[in-house]
Amino acid sequence: MNENNFPKLHNATWPGIVGKGPDSEPTIAFDKMLEMTAAAEVDGVRFDGVDIGLLEPHINIDDTGDGIKRLADKVSSLHLEIGSLVAPIWGGPAMGSKEERAQFVEQVRKSCIYGSKLRELGVRPHGVIRIDSASTPESWAKDPVNNTKLIAQTFREACDVAADYGEKLAAEGEICWGGMHSWRTMLDTLEAVDRPNIGFQADMSHTLLYLLGYNRPEDRILPKDFDWNDRETLHQGLITLTNALRPWTIDFHVAQNDGTVHGTGSHDKTGRHCLATDPNGKLDVAHDAGYWLRDENGELTKAFKHICWDGCMFANEVMMKQQTWNDILATMVKVRQQHGWYEPEKKLVGDTVQ
Template structure:
């Protein structure tokens, strides 16, 4: 199983608004990743956000091939891609107006085009295209949950057809900030409503799914209460992963300290923490094993670290990446018999 690092921590939550830190360039993120090494092991590749300033998703074929050359020159493969479905990028809400939903589908088409160019180049041989509902917050969704979930599902079905036509698969990332995907139960209901597991599955992130257990934004679906014991935690964790694992086709290694965190427009989400954060709630290696059972049967060939919205000082510290890589190696080695 290949070990990847995500490039989007250099972008998500960064910007020019007051209080935001500046973005970190793609080449800088690649160099930080390439410098990491633990006992001769390095990262095998990167997962990639199709968003400026790293990438213009409307770039020409030649420009995209040049980006592929740059990534390959650092010794990396490309795995999963993040489609620019969010409002303010190319896309818009999957439960919005007809015009908004069409923008969402246009973003998926663009991502499939880029994926095809990377595939043909040879820098990409595995991975999925990540999407979400692109509807920030859950208040509007709660006005009519059944109808709004049905609307998102209809948009996702069309997106899955587009992906299939391009030889790609989509993975919907469960995260408490996305309407209709904000709890483990609502995420499962949405996946089942789409009902196209060969073309659209689930992307599990350890940091985000921890908050599923606690019922943030969906107290009725909480599986744990504060002050839980280890026994209660793993019983709840097994219940959640047994429901979502069959749909899981992409996996993010991460840590969470139990806080809800956000920056810029990407508000109220799971707080990613350093792999060795003393306040981390997760035994990363053990929790990963629940998601990685029979991973190869679901087409998972790589795992990716997600440190979304780390401060720039943390991202630019070489120790950060060596600690992360060491954790990734432990996850891979501990779960080698399961994949």
């Protein structure tokens, strides 16, 4: 029997919102996402927690009184904990006007307050605040140098705010965000921020598209005529990618991708999240997670205490089937079996781990 108890296994709640809406499918209620997560079980193993998007209609980020207490009680009652949080920063692009950038930073501040309250309530023992540039690659490309400087300036201000609350910010590596839409632009942005509490959020579905240079062909790693059956070339490509970005990685999403892009609702095209059992998936998920979870010498980095499944833009019909979440959990368990570790459990009391 595999006794690894870390990293903790989390499910994301925001797939109930992302890609949904008036021009797509109805959102799935937060409570329903929690229930499906809590009900998943594989050989006695369950999800340990959830990562949460601080997004309407799931969450009112301004309700840090009774509302957040009810949320903490609800999650705890299902024997789950809370990890990373997504800051709702899309009202003001990080490379926008002075007022827009100030709005971005304010949303990060609100997210940090929310996260600190969850820590005080004892339900959030670890995790980061996720951000992106809230800007398109097309807008960024009009003035790459200055736009990268603006994004970095905004991120620096956000990092300084986050530091006041003991939080780290993870920049999401996704091809739909300007200045973060290729592995090189992502590195340039992170290096320009120059703050100790900034890092990278790697999502296996999104980062696979980095290899293809979808929104920035000059940064493509795999050859144009790449054959997905050529695992050795894919292996070398993943090594190049992860050696560059792994040192920055402080948050990690397990996911599958079929090598294509997808977008629904108001969400722009990005790496297609496939079901864990999708026969068209290009990744050997449990094996390939190791490129991110282990260093170049094969040693575990232990850079974060939990990993999360992010399955955005699945059809509601799929997401409402319990088997979907059982299959996802089974994949997460395999990742932990191959790349996890054991350590004595600690309890969070207020802001103190005991």
